[in-house]
Amino acid sequence: MKAAFIRQTGTPDVIEYGELPTPEPGPTEVLVKVGAVSVNPIDTYIRSGMIKVATSFPYIVGCDLAGTVERVGSQVTRFKTADRVWGSNQSLFGRRGSFAEFAAVDEKWLYPTPAQMLDAQAAAGALTGITAHLGLHLNAGLKSGEVVFVNGGAGGVGSAVIQLAKAAGAKVITTVGNAEKKTLCESWGADCVLDYHSATLDEQIAAFTSANGGLQVWYETQVPTNFDRTIGLMSPRGRIIVMAGRNARPEFPNGAFYVKDLRLFGFAMFNATPEEQRVCAESINSLAARGQWHPPIGRTLPLAETAAAHRLQEENTLQKQGTLTGKIVLVP
Ligand SMILES: NC(=O)c1ccc[n+]([C@@H]2O[C@H](COP(=O)([O-])OP(=O)(O)OC[C@H]3O[C@@H](n4cnc5c(N)ncnc54)[C@H](OP(=O)(O)O)[C@@H]3O)[C@@H](O)[C@H]2O)c1
Numbered sequence: 597m598k599a600a601f602i603r604q605t606g607t608p609d610v611i612e613y614g615e616l617p618t619p620e621p622g623p624t625e626v627l628v629k630v631g632a633v634s635v636n637p638i639d640t641y642i643r644s645g646m647i648k649v650a651t652s653f654p655y656i657v658g659c660d661l662a663g664t665v666e667r668v669g670s671q672v673t674r675f676k677t678a679d680r681v682w683g684s685n686q687s688l689f690g691r692r693g694s695f696a697e698f699a700a701v702d703e704k705w706l707y708p709t710p711a712q713m714l715d716a717q718a719a720a721g722a723l724t725g726i727t728a729h730l731g732l733h734l735n736a737g738l739k740s741g742e743v744v745f746v747n748g749g750a751g752g753v754g755s756a757v758i759q760l761a762k763a764a765g766a767k768v769i770t771t772v773g774n775a776e777k778k779t780l781c782e783s784w785g786a787d788c789v790l791d792y793h794s795a796t797l798d799e800q801i802a803a804f805t806s807a808n809g810g811l812q813v814w815y816e817t818q819v820p821t822n823f824d825r826t827i828g829l830m831s832p833r834g835r836i837i838v839m840a841g842r843n844a845r846p847e848f849p850n851g852a853f854y855v856k857d858l859r860l861f862g863f864a865m866f867n868a869t870p871e872e873q874r875v876c877a878e879s880i881n882s883l884a885a886r887g888q889w890h891p892p893i894g895r896t897l898p899l900a901e902t903a904a905a906h907r908l909q910e911e912n913t914l915q916k917q918g919t920l921t922g923k924i925v926l927v928p
Contacts, residue, residue, distance in 0.1 A: 598928060599696035600902035601654040605645030608906040613899065616654060619692060619700035623671040626706055628681060628699045631663040631715030635905045635924040636723045636752065637913040638866075642687060643906060649688055656693035657902065660684045661701070662709055662718035672703045680709035682718035684726055685873070688866050695902055697928045704870035707877040710884040720923040721756060721880065721891030727839065727865040728756035729876035731815055732764065734868070735861035736835040740765030742812040743805055745829070749786060750777035751913075752923055753817045753839075755892050758784045760880075763888045766813070769804050771797070773918045780892065780921065801829055813837070820844030823853070832856045839863055894922030902926060 597618040602610045621627040636659055641647040643657055662682035665675050675681060683706040687693035692700065709718045732738045738761060746757040749770030761768050762785035771792040772778050778789045788804045790797055805811040810831030819841030826836055827849055836858060853860070865873070883889035897905055905924045912920040 597697040598899065599656050600658070600899055601656045601693070601695075602643060602650060603653045603655075605643060605650055608640075608643070608903040608910070611643065611657065611903040611906060612654075613902060616656070616696065618698050621667065621669045621700040622702075623669040624702050624704070625669045625700045626672055626675050626681065626703050627666040627668070628661060628663040628701055628706070629666045630661050630694065630697055630699055630928050632661070632719040633658050633694050633899070633926050633928075634660045634719040634722065635909045635926070636660065637909060638723075639687070640906050640910050640913070655687075656696050657687060658693040658695035659686050659688065660719050660722035661686065661694035661699055662715040662722070663699075666698065668703075674703050675706060680715070681706045682709045682715075682722055683707060684722040685866055695899060695926065705873070707874065707881060710881050712887070713884050716893055716896065716925045716927070717891050720893050720925050721889065723865065724752040724756040724923070725760070725880045725889070725891065726868070726873050726876040727753050728760045729879060730863060730865055730868055730872070731837045731839060731861070732757065732760055732813070733876075733879075734872060735863055736813045736815075736837055738764050738766055738813055741767075741809070743767045743769065743808050743810060744813040744815060745801065745805070745811055746770045746815040746817065747792075748772075748817040749781040749789065750892075750921055751817055755781075755784065755922070757815050757817075758786050759883070759889060761813075762786070763883050767808050769801060769811075777921055784890065798825060798829065805829065805831070810834075816840065820846040822846065823848050827852045827856065827858060830856060830858055833858070835859045835861060837861050837863075892922030893925050894920045895924045897924065897926050899926045899928040
């Protein structure tokens with residue numbers, strides 16, 4: 597089968613595209629004929645060696661996938677040949693990556709693809725959707741009627757946070773870099789979309805939140821978290837989510853934090869158990885069935901162009917060029 601893989605960590609140039617053996621599914625694995633995959637920032641951290649999980653080579657890159665079941669291992673109970681499935685968490689903790697024509701995936705990491713969704717959409721919203729759900733629900737315990745601020749609403753995670761928070765009955769305030777991204781966030785239901793370049797951004801956030809019952813949940817997707825700013829804008833007993841910037845060392849205003857009775861949650865989606873992730877996936881599938889889940893796709897490329905896709909992801913997530921709106925999807 598054709599696959600995108602590395603023989604060593606490094607720049608995007610280390611990604612090769614070529615023939616590797618088609619995997620044999622183990623007893624609990626499903627062999628998926630991959631219809632689409634999507635790129636996440638973590639794919640680039642693994643490829644570069646910043647996250648040291650690529651230790652045996654050739655190493656197939658990529659976490660997310662969607663496709664059709666080709667055949668199943670002897671102990672698989674939840675899927676059968678020809679079912680449509682999506683999933684995430686591949687290429688981590690010794691698992692093979694998803695960027696190939698076929699992927700053998702343990703059934704615990706797979707979910708049925710709603711009939712309404714194309715493989716490209718299901719792959720685009722896989723890791724980001726689960727991440728948004730874990731932050732809002734497992735960690736922050738979001739309640740209907742609360743106000744959520746998500747920094748970076750047009751990003752992979754941000755776009756999912758807006759849609760999932762709105763579906764949970766929250767009011768959502770977010771930031772974007774241009775007018776096109778503002779329109780997109782509004783189409784997902786964001787109640788207030790602000791330009792993160794604005795010199796009066798914090799005053800505008802405060803004006804919205806004070807007119808709407810305060811600010812209960814801050815979902816930070818940016819690096820580093822500015823705790824002075826965030827804590828200053830939060831309501832008492834609010835919850836702050838931090839999930840980006842593993843090398844960041846921000847200052848932390850101790851007193852301002854505890855006198856407001858705030859809580860701080862940090863998490864990495866890949867630490868969540870398969871059972872926890874399945875709760876997220878089933879909830880996301882229900883939203884999709886009700887027409888409330890639209891993962892944005894910004895670029896669609898052939899799988900052979902995985903190196904270019906990694907460059908584009910880095911230009912946006914790390915260098916903040918703002919040239920991408922939506923996920924990068926690749927098709928084998
Ligand atoms: N802990 C976890 O489990 C987990 C899971 C997924 C991702 N992450 C991390 O979360 C971060 C975001 O991931 P992602 O996939 O959403 O990345 P992404 O798709 O590249 O999105 C990044 C967003 O940041 C926005 N942005 C840039 N400068 C900004 C600023 N000054 N203020 C506010 N927003 C700004 C961009 O907005 P514009 O497009 O409007 O310019 C862009 O939409 C990454 O660091 C990633 O590694 C962690």
